[in-house]
Amino acid sequence: MSVPLRRLRETPRHLLVCEKSHMRHERSRHAAHVRSHAYNCRVSFLIPECGILPEALKSVITDIGEYYLVKNLSLHELVTHEFINTFVKKGKLIISVDKDTYEELGLQGRPSQYSGKKVMRYIVTIDLTDSAFDPDSKKHKRVLWALKEKKPLEFDFLLSWHNKGAEGSTLMSYFSKNQIQAHQPKATFSTLRNLQCPVLHSNELHGKLEESCSAQELFEWLGAVCNKVGLDNKSFSFLSTCCCPQPSTVVEQAYLCTITGFILPEKIIQLLEQLCCYFDEPKLAQWVTLTVHGFADSPVSWRESEHGFQKGGENLYNFVVFRNLDYWLQMAVGANDDCPP
Amino acid sequence: MRCWLAGRGRGSGCTATAAQRRRRLAGCRHQTTTPSMPWAEPGLRRKRSAAAPRRLVPRGFSMAAVFADLNVPGAPERKSLQSLLEAAAHLGYSTVAINHVIDFKEKKQEIVKPISPSELFPSLPIVQGKSKPIKIVTRLTLVVSDPSHCNVLRSTSTNIRLYDIIAVFPETEKLFHVACTNLDVDLICVNVTEKLPFYFRRSSVNMNNFSTCHLYLSTVVMGARENPQLRKAIDRGVYFELLYTPAIKDSTMRRYTISNALSLMQICKRKNIIISSAAERPLELRGPYDVANLGLLFGLSESDAKAAISTNCRAVLLHGETRKTAFGVVYTKKTHRASEEEGVLPVRKKAKTEV
Numbered sequence: 001m002s003v004p005l006r007r008l009r010e011t012p013r014h015l016l017v018c019e020k021s022h023m024r025h026e027r028s029r030h031a032a033h034v035r036s037h038a039y040n041c042r043v044s045f046l047i048p049e050c051g052i053l054p055e056a057l058k059s060v061i062t063d064i065g066e067y068y069l070v071k072n073l074s075l076h077e078l079v080t081h082e083f084i085n086t087f088v089k090k091g092k093l094i095i096s097v098d099k100d101t102y103e104e105l106g107l108q109g110r111p112s113q114y115s116g117k118k119v120m121r122y123i124v125t126i127d128l129t130d131s132a133f134d135p136d137s138k139k140h141k142r143v144l145w146a147l148k149e150k151k152p153l154e155f156d157f158l159l160s161w162h163n164k165g166a167e168g169s170t171l172m173s174y175f176s177k178n179q180i181q182a183h184q185p186k187a188t189f190s191t192l193r194n195l196q197c198p199v200l201h202s203n204e205l206h207g208k209l210e211e212s213c214s215a216q217e218l219f220e221w222l223g224a225v226c227n228k229v230g231l232d233n234k235s236f237s238f239l240s241t242c243c244c245p246q247p248s249t250v251v252e253q254a255y256l257c258t259i260t261g262f263i264l265p266e267k268i269i270q271l272l273e274q275l276c277c278y279f280d281e282p283k284l285a286q287w288v289t290l291t292v293h294g295f296a297d298s299p300v301s302w303r304e305s306e307h308g309f310q311k312g313g314e315n316l317y318n319f320v321v322f323r324n325l326d327y328w329l330q331m332a333v334g335a336n337d338d339c340p341p
Numbered sequence: 342m343r344c345w346l347a348g349r350g351r352g353s354g355c356t357a358t359a360a361q362r363r364r365r366l367a368g369c370r371h372q373t374t375t376p377s378m379p380w381a382e383p384g385l386r387r388k389r390s391a392a393a394p395r396r397l398v399p400r401g402f403s404m405a406a407v408f409a410d411l412n413v414p415g416a417p418e419r420k421s422l423q424s425l426l427e428a429a430a431h432l433g434y435s436t437v438a439i440n441h442v443i444d445f446k447e448k449k450q451e452i453v454k455p456i457s458p459s460e461l462f463p464s465l466p467i468v469q470g471k472s473k474p475i476k477i478v479t480r481l482t483l484v485v486s487d488p489s490h491c492n493v494l495r496s497t498s499t500n501i502r503l504y505d506i507i508a509v510f511p512e513t514e515k516l517f518h519v520a521c522t523n524l525d526v527d528l529i530c531v532n533v534t535e536k537l538p539f540y541f542r543r544s545s546v547n548m549n550n551f552s553t554c555h556l557y558l559s560t561v562v563m564g565a566r567e568n569p570q571l572r573k574a575i576d577r578g579v580y581f582e583l584l585y586t587p588a589i590k591d592s593t594m595r596r597y598t599i600s601n602a603l604s605l606m607q608i609c610k611r612k613n614i615i616i617s618s619a620a621e622r623p624l625e626l627r628g629p630y631d632v633a634n635l636g637l638l639f640g641l642s643e644s645d646a647k648a649a650i651s652t653n654c655r656a657v658l659l660h661g662e663t664r665k666t667a668f669g670v671v672y673t674k675k676t677h678r679a680s681e682e683e684g685v686l687p688v689r690k691k692a693k694t695e696v
Contacts, residue, residue, distance in 0.1 A: 012643055116644060120652050310647065311630055335643065 012311060013335045018215040020205050023276050023325040030319070030329060034272065034292075035265045036303045036341065037317060042293040043268060044226055044258040045275060048197050048251045049284035053189065057257075060267075060274050061187050067160040067262035068171050069181045074154050076147035081135045084128050086174065087161060093126040095153075096299035096306075104151045107143065114308045114336035123299065123306060158262045185261025192254045196231065196244035200287055202326035210247060217245035219318065219330050222289055226256070268292055272319060279323050290319040301337055308336025315340075408629035409436035409654035411480065411506065411528075412584065412617040419461060421622075428623035430466035430475040436658065438480040438506055440619070445483065445490040452493065452500045455479035478505040478658065482530060485520075486512040494524055506661040527661050528582060580613040580653055581605055585635055586625045599638060606640035614641060615657065616649045 021028045077083060078093060095109075102109060102122040109124035132139050147153060159180075161171050172180055198213035198221055207214030213221075224231055224242045233243040268290075275288050294301060296313030307315055312334050320328040331340035410429055416422045422439070429437050443452060458465070458477035465474035481504040485491055491509075494501065501507065508528035511517040520529050583602050587594040606614075616636055620626045627635070629650050636646030 007640075007642060008637060118652065310643065311633070 014314075015333050015337065015339055016216065016219065017331045017340050018205055019329040019331075020202075021327060021329070023321065023327055030272065030327065031269055033302075033317065033329060033331070033341065034268050037292065037294060037301065037315075038265060039295050039298045039300070040263045040265070040268065040292050041295045042258065042260050043263055043271065043290070044256065045271070045288060045290045046222065046225065046254060046256050047275075047278070047285055047288045048195070048254045050255040051191060051253045053255060053257065054278060056274050056277060057271070060271050061257070061259060064185050064259065064261075064263060064267050065160070066182045066184050067158055068175070069183060070157045070159060070175050070178050072154050073157050073175070073178055074147070074152060076144055076152070079126065079128065079140070079143055079147065081140075083174070087171070088128055090129050092304070093128055094299050094304065095124040095126075097122055097124060101151065101153075105146050105153075106150050107146050112308065112336075113306055113338075114310075121308070125304075160262045160264055162264050162266050183261065185259050185263060187257060187259045189255070189257050192225070192256055193252065195225070195251050195254045196248045197251050197254070198245045199247045199249060200320065200322070202287075202322040202324065202328070205328065212247070213245040215320075215328055215330055218320065218328075219332070221245055222291065222318065226258070226291065263292075272321075275319075275321055276325055279321075279325065283323070285323075287320050287322045290321070292317055301333060302331075302341050305338035305340075306336075307333070307338075310335035408434050408650050409438070409658070410434045410617050410620075410626070410650075411436075411438040411582075411615065411654055411657060412440050412619050413437050414619055414621055415439040415441050416621070423462060424623050425620065425626070426462065426475060426477070427466045428626050430468050432626060432628040433469050434475065434629065435468050435471065435473070436476045436478060436654070438478045440480045440482055440508075441504075442482045442484065442510075446486055452481065454500050455481070455503050478661070480504060480506040480508060480528075482508040482510055482528075483526075484510040484512065485516055488516065488519065491516075491519065491524055494526065502665065504661075506657060507664075525664070527657060527664070528580075530582070580615050580657060581609055582615040582617055583639060584619050585616055585627065585632060586618045586620050588635075589625055589627075602639035611641050611645045613653065614639075614645065614649045615653045616646075617654075 019029075021030070023030065075095075095107075096112070097105065097109075099120050099122065102124070105124070107124045107126070109122045111119040112121035112123055115121055126143055127133060133143075134140065159171055159175075163170070172182065198218055199211070200218060201208070201212040204212050205215050207217065220242070221231075221244055223229075224240075229240050229242055230237060231240075231242055231244050233241055272290060275290055278285075278288060294307075294315040297309055298307055298313070298315070301307040301315040307313065314332060314334045315337060317329060317331040317340070320330075333340055413422075413425060413429065416425070426437060439458070441453075441455065456479075458479070462477075465477065467473065468475050481501065483490065483493070494507070494509075506528060507526045508530050509520050509524060509526045510530040511520045517529070520526065583598070583605070585598070588598040589595075614636075616632050616639070618626055618632075632650050633643075633646040636649050637643070639646075641649060
């Protein structure tokens with residue numbers, strides 16, 4: 001009887017990795033971390049003591065680039081060499097399938113790491129730029145046969161391409177017969193009034209009693225603010241007992257911006273740079289935060305680490321950039337996930 | 342009956358018998374085909390004993406479903422059933438089993454042919470989050486209180502074979518034991534909401550050789566020692582089902598449900614559990630993740646609770662499918678031949694063709 005009660009007290013498995021460094025340090029890995037998290041669906045940043053968005057940030061947001069939606073695209077079109085040579089310089093195709101599809105597909109894969117005794121999920125990885133994947137090789141023929149004839153898989157795809165100015169066809173022209181639609185990421189802006197913000201010291205990641213809050217407390221508070229959870233902790237409210245971690249200050253206004261869409265890591269790096277440049281002029285704010293969420297049902301999280309969906313597929317990271325360009329990086333994953341790098 | 346056996350380098354054709362030739366002339370031919378599956382082990386093909394340990398998926402059985410609710414009582418009015426199905430599809434259930442209960446205590450109970458879902462509902466609601474419509478399977482529950490009631494399962498009545506899942510609800514301990522050991526059913530139902538006059542022993546759980554076993558009991562005798570037979574039963578694929586709707590409706594039933602579920606977990610070690618509703622109204626249905634969280638209250642772990650409404654339900658449906666096949670390897674499909682062909686061609690052996 002005690003075992004289920006004990007289990008009820010535990011929270012679902014989750015991991016939070018906190019890192020501290022300086023933006024201009026030569027060995028800072030902030031850009032590498034951002035680049036390795038490829039599939040981002042939401043970016044939001046919070047600037048305390050700010051009422052109007054600076055022009056530089058506004059231009060980065062408008063320039064964030066568009067993404068494309070293609071419906072009912074057969075998977076075999078993505079393994080044709082025409083597509084690979086035009087758009088994919090180096091890459092792998094990773095398919096996460098359930099047991100029945102895997103057995104019908106006939107391609108070699110490995111069982112998911114989070115399957116338990118009965119394997120219900122398999123991961124198939126095809127290296128598209130491998131030398132063994134030449135147009136006439138057996139491997140290529142087998143993959144094409146499996147995806148075209150054995151088990152034709154069709155999906156709706158979100159596509160985004162970091163075009164470094166290369167000439168040639170674009171995504172729109174390549175998939176013109178599949179009714180490709182271009183979408184702009186949606187941006188929402190809001191100004192929060194009289195917000196209680198925690199006090200942070202950049203070199204105290206774990207917080208100090210009565211002086212600053214820890215990274216974990218900040219993470220929880222930031223989640224509450226972005227989701228518009230009431231932090232008053234009033235006695236008559238049964239919805240939430242969350243409150244701002246102490247010590248805290250009250251800021252008159254804070255600017256919160258959320259961008260939703262399929263956003264490339266390069267754009268996020270530009271946004272991060274602009275947030276660093278925000279501190280070039282003296283500002284009241286002590287720190288700014290940038291949060292990036294990955295897709296809940298993406299098969300990979302960072303690089304090629306497997307990402308599973310048990311009850312929530314969270315994989316996100318959060319930068320806290322201080323006035324002196326020190327930063328905290330927090331990476332969080334959910335239940336069926338590898339540890340972030 | 343023509344038959345082809347799947348296998349590496351193996352194939353055999355048989356001649357048609359006289360009865361089959363007659364049926365062919367009548368315009369309809371039963372053609373046996375083997376589904377395209379991975380190579381079946383020789384052990385599976387030759388075994389004549391009870392359930393083969395592993396059942397392979399017949400062709401055409403696509404488990405697109407992720408979450409399933411295997412107990413939705415079939416209401417007499419179409420409208421209420423339609424609203425139930427719409428609620429289930431909106432909540433995210435990909436498969437729903439409409440339950441038809443036959444109580445042998447009442448007089449003149451006949452097992453009617455199950456109404457095909459496509460006739461009942463011309464357009465099925467689309468499951469939220471997927472682009473496919475909800476899949477409906479039929480289920481028959483037999484409430485038995487006498488050993489003679491079980492004879493209907495042995496009879497070759499075609500109506501029973503038309504149901505996808507067959508469940509039995511034994512009311513005495515002896516019948517429970519019989520159901521566990523002998524009866525060819527997919528599910529065994531037990532009520533968790535009432536005090537039953539019998540106890541549940543580990544040994545009968547051990548002898549359970551069916552895919553799914555619903556367990557309702559108010560008191561359970563727990564043995565202190567590990568019982569190897571129990572492990573064997575679970576290895577063969579015994580599942581235990583819990584209903585959650587009684588827990589929603591009444592607080593006393595909630596207490597019984599939770600206490601019985603907890604004792605059940607201790608006996609079967611959280612394996613092979615299914616949670617389903619017996620919702621009569623759309624308001625009594627709960628979403629799949631909510632049901633999985635309820636499973637935590639019943640003593641399951643996070644992954645077991647999620648499996649209880651997804652993977653384990655899939656296993657039950659597979660078990661029901663393979664009941665219509667021969668050891669899960671060979672199944673029959675009705676094909677119709679145009680009547681003009683008859684009388685033109687003489688009956689002759691056809692050459693072996695690839696499946």
